[in-house]
Amino acid sequence: MTRRTLPVLAATALVGSLGVAPATAGSLGAGSSGGDTTTLTAHITELNDSGVESTAWLSLEGNELSVRIESQGLLAGAPHAQHIHIGGTNQCPSPDQVGTGFEGTLRTTDAIDSYGAVQVSLTTEGDTSPASALAVDRYPVGDEAYSRTFTVTDEVAANLRNGEGSVIPHGVDHNGSGEYDGEQMSDLDPTLPSEATDPAACGELNVHSMGSLSMGSLGGSLGSMGSSGSTGSLGPLGSSGS
Ligand SMILES: [Cu+2]
Numbered sequence: 001m002t003r004r005t006l007p008v009l010a011a012t013a014l015v016g017s018l019g020v021a022p023a024t025a026g027s028l029g030a031g032s033s034g035g036d037t038t039t040l041t042a043h044i045t046e047l048n049d050s051g052v053e054s055t056a057w058l059s060l061e062g063n064e065l066s067v068r069i070e071s072q073g074l075l076a077g078a079p080h081a082q083h084i085h086i087g088g089t090n091q092c093p094s095p096d097q098v099g100t101g102f103e104g105t106l107r108t109t110d111a112i113d114s115y116g117a118v119q120v121s122l123t124t125e126g127d128t129s130p131a132s133a134l135a136v137d138r139y140p141v142g143d144e145a146y147s148r149t150f151t152v153t154d155e156v157a158a159n160l161r162n163g164e165g166s167v168i169p170h171g172v173d174h175n176g177s178g179e180y181d182g183e184q185m186s187d188l189d190p191t192l193p194s195e196a197t198d199p200a201a202c203g204e205l206n207v208h209s210m211g212s213l214s215m216g217s218l219g220g221s222l223g224s225m226g227s228s229g230s231t232g233s234l235g236p237l238g239s240s241g242s
Contacts, residue, residue, distance in 0.1 A: 037061045040160060042167045044203030046073070047095055048105045048174065052201040056167040063157050067122060069146040071169060074200060076142040078180055080171040081134055081197065084205075086156065087116020090164045092202035100187070102174045107187045107198050115166040115202060119156050122146060122167075134189050134197065163207040172198045 037059060044054035054071035074080050093114045099106035121132040123139060128150050132138065140146050152160070159165055172195055175182055180196040188197045 039208045042203030050200040066149040082122040082169040083118040084120035085115040086119040086165040
């Protein structure tokens with residue numbers, strides 16, 4: 001009998017710790033304390049006619065950053081470097097901006113004035129600094145979903161709280177060969193084909209404020225409960241006392 005109840009208890013504890021409880025605590029905390037947790041989202045749309053569309057969700061608490069990215073349209077079977085770029089005007093370039101790449105395609109440095117330099121490397125493991133920008137063996141392959149929590153610098157944390165930064169997946173198969181190749185080499189690393197590092201899409205990060213909305217509606221329902229309760233009970237008490 002005890003052997004049957006133990007797995008149930010363990011499963012309940014697991015659900016609680018992984019899912020429902022932390023999410024509720026996080027959103028209430030952001031609303032009530034004035035924002036220890038900042039959430040950001042980015043709708044990531046194609047560059048270089050890549051057909052890529054992705055969404056990124058970020059949650060920042062202190063210097064701890066959680067990132068989730070879901071993508072579609074990235075070249076299958078190939079690694080895709082992905083970064084948070086910060087700087088420039090913190091904007092994505094126009095998708096039809098002409099660059100210095102293959103048949104006028106945009107290379108990473110062509111739009112550096114718009115989205116700035118790599119500040120966070122969204123690797124699957126290990127270092128996340130700009131030093132890992134092209135650590136191709138530590139990036140998701142194809143449309144593989146990405147989810148990781150790691151520590152960022154004070155400067156990056158401050159930038160993100162201001163809504164500054166863009167999420168950029170790299171790697172575009174311009175010539176449709178099914179792999180990274182071509183004559184032109186990368187502007188970031190002359191040993192790699194330009195296809196391996198050209199920007200596939202870009203999404204500007206926006207701070208997502210859920211706290212004010214949920215606290216506002218909570219306050220409204222508490223207020224109406226309070227007034228209807230007190231009117232009913234104080235009225236008779238007041239009249240009988242005087
Ligand atoms: Cu990048």
